[in-house]
Amino acid sequence: MMLGIMASGNESAVREFILLGLTQQPELQLPLFFLFLGIYVVSMVGNLGLIILIGLNPHLHTPMYYFLFNLSFIDLCYSAVIIPKMLVSFVKRNLISYAECMTQLFFFAFFVIDECCILTAMAYDRYVAICKPLLYRVTMSHQVCLMMTGSVYAMGFVGALAHTVCMLRLSFCDGSVINHYMCDIPPLLKLSCTSTTVNELVVFIVVGVNVIGPSLIIFTSYTLILSNISSIRSTEGRSKAFSTCSSHIIAVCLFFGASAFMYLKPSPTGSLGEDKVTTVFYTIIGPMLNPFIYSLRNKDVHIALSKTLKKKVLT
Incomplete structure (x- = not known):
């Protein structure tokens, strides 16, 4: 409703956009369609499966898996917002209305900011678990985890709203073809025939807060974690402590590396x-x-999966 009202006040002559997609080479369209369809199915099954697994197994109801549950939920929604519309561009002319484009932009920004924040919360959780194990139950209590998760979604909403409102004030009279597979900020700014200075400023502020800030927190957390791990005398203890962090480090590097390269460029x-x-x-x-x-x-996940499958077989 809000998007429709604001769109009607926009001076833009464009009422719908054409999403060009990932590539314009005809020979690649069909192979890429099946590739990304497969990725979408794997992403949906993997994230939904992890959500169900954590929900069904009480021994996984800990802060670590609570945050992982939310990460899987965010990734599930994230994929649903982007990939289905992307697949259309591989098989036919991909039209998206102005309102749909702004809606996709809002939810894309919402979930990408949520991902930044939830990865930061997970890094802090690992820091407390490894560096302050005796205080873990108190520091990462149920109430604290709920407050942290609420803050994650609140930051996502505020950031997404800021990006979307700034985009709604622009006029798009330089064309209606978006050289992308989704309504992202950079390609939309290239189409605007009005000043994008405010939008670029908002990008640097919001992305700076949600990429640079979390990156510093994660870097500090893992510096302290690695320092603590190096002081563990037992080789088995060091290996176990590092294994609980290595997965998160890989996910953080993949996500923050690509997003920082994308949005923290000068222009x-x-x-x-x-x-x-x-x-x-x-x-x-x-x-x-x-x-x-x-x-x-993750041994806990393996055990939970084994127990869940055994229950299904027995029933």
Whole structure:
């Protein structure tokens, strides 16, 4: 409702956009369609499976898996916002209305900020678990975890709203073709025929707060964690402590590396071809890999999966 009202006040002559998609090479369209369809199915099954597994097994109802539950939920929604519309561009002319475009932009920004914040919360959780184990139950109480999760979604909402409102004030009279597979900020700014200075400022502020800030917190947390691990005398103890962090480090590097490269450039005048490839890593590949990154080397998840499958077989 809000988007419709604001869109009607916009001076833009554009009422719908054309999403060009990932590539314009005809011979690649069908193979890429099946590739990304497969990625979407794997992402949905992996994240939904992890959500169900954590929900069904009481021994996984700990702060670590509570945050992992939320990460899987965010990745599930993230993929649903982006990939279905992307698949359309591989098989036919992909039209998206102005209102749909702004809605996709809002939810994309919402979930990408949520991902930044939830990864930060997970890093802090690992820091407390490894560096202050005696205080873990008190520091990461149920109330604290709820407050942290509420803050994650609140920051996502505020950031997404800021980006969307700033985009709604622009006029798009330089064309209606978005050189991307989704309604992202850089390609939309390239279409605007009005000043984008405010939008660029908001991008640097919001992205700076939600990328640089969390990156510093995560870096500090893992510096302290690695320092603590190095002081553990037992080789087995060091290995166990490091294994609980290695999965998270991989996920953080993949997500923050690609998103920082995408949005913290001096201006949106770079190659959109490079931008599209970079965006694939943190919008599509990351959400697909996260369930496997966090579960392949996780004994608790293996035990929970084994118990759940045994119950189903017995019933």
